[in-house]
Amino acid sequence: MEQVNYILLEKMAKIYSLGMDGLNGSGKGTQIELFSKYLDSISEPHLIARGDGVRFGNGIKIYDSPSKWWSENIDWLLDKTDNPQDKLNLQYQRLSREAEALRRKLERDFNGGVILFDRSFPSRVLTMRQYNPGISIEDSLQSRNPRNGICVKPIIPDLTVVLDVPPGNLT
Amino acid sequence: MFPQEILLDRLPRENTLGNIARRRILLSNYGFYAKLVEELKPRTDVLILDGTQTKEDINEQIVEAYSNARK
Numbered sequence: 359m360e361q362v363n364y365i366l367l368e369k370m371a372k373i374y375s376l377g378m379d380g381l382n383g384s385g386k387g388t389q390i391e392l393f394s395k396y397l398d399s400i401s402e403p404h405l406i407a408r409g410d411g412v413r414f415g416n417g418i419k420i421y422d423s424p425s426k427w428w429s430e431n432i433d434w435l436l437d438k439t440d441n442p443q444d445k446l447n448l449q450y451q452r453l454s455r456e457a458e459a460l461r462r463k464l465e466r467d468f469n470g471g472v473i474l475f476d477r478s479f480p481s482r483v484l485t486m487r488q489y490n491p492g493i494s495i496e497d498s499l500q501s502r503n504p505r506n507g508i509c510v511k512p513i514i515p516d517l518t519v520v521l522d523v524p525p526g527n528l529t
Numbered sequence: 530m531f532p533q534e535i536l537l538d539r540l541p542r543e544n545t546l547g548n549i550a551r552r553r554i555l556l557s558n559y560g561f562y563a564k565l566v567e568e569l570k571p572r573t574d575v576l577i578l579d580g581t582q583t584k585e586d587i588n589e590q591i592v593e594a595y596s597n598a599r600k
Contacts, residue, residue, distance in 0.1 A: 519575075520575065
């Protein structure tokens with residue numbers, strides 16, 4: 359099997375990444391907003407991104423900066439009646455490239471900072487297991503672009519925060 | 530093995546919409562997520578928080594973990 363380097367956000371001393379994970383309604387967005395305010399209060403440059411799943415590219419959600427590509431492809435991506443795993447890989451590839459771009463932006467503009475991810479690789483593993491329950495973690499983190507065959511590195515934050523909430527308490 | 534895992538193993542492997550929906554429900558069950566993250570720990574620092582606390586208490590713990598990590 360092809361070896362994959364699982365460190366996307368290279369351990370550069372001045373860039374720190376934090377992923378917020380949990381079930382829908384567990385409060386990820388609320389905590390990202392609160393933590394973003396904290397980072398503002400200490401004047402720490404930071405950017406917020408989607409680390410797994412899709413986004414609409416309409417600028418409404420805190421992690422969803424306006425994007426022509428996402429707004430044009432979101433309906434097609436959400437239609438999982440054909441080639442669902444190819445679409446999952448394609449959207450993951452896109453998010454991975456966007457994360458890398460944000461890292462470069464923080465380095466270039468601020469010489470450091472923090473990237474906050476709404477979801478990251480735990481969500482990726484769970485999603486892949488919905489389609490292939492027996493898939494290993496390593497295999498589920500591999501993402502190959504169905505169009506060009508290129509395999510990208512998954513988004514693995516320095517710190518992953520999981521909000522563990524019983525289903526009855528989800529909002 | 531968690532009951533969810535046993536049930537997952539028993540589901541047909543065909544990716545019909547119904548099977549995918551059933552897997553999603555099982556994977557969303559309380560406890561499975563936390564167990565998965567335990568498997569992921571070697572790859573990242575993991576902070577599992579009781580999400581039933583107040584949002585302020587949760588935020589405080591995240592800030593503390595972040596501050597410690599950046600020292």
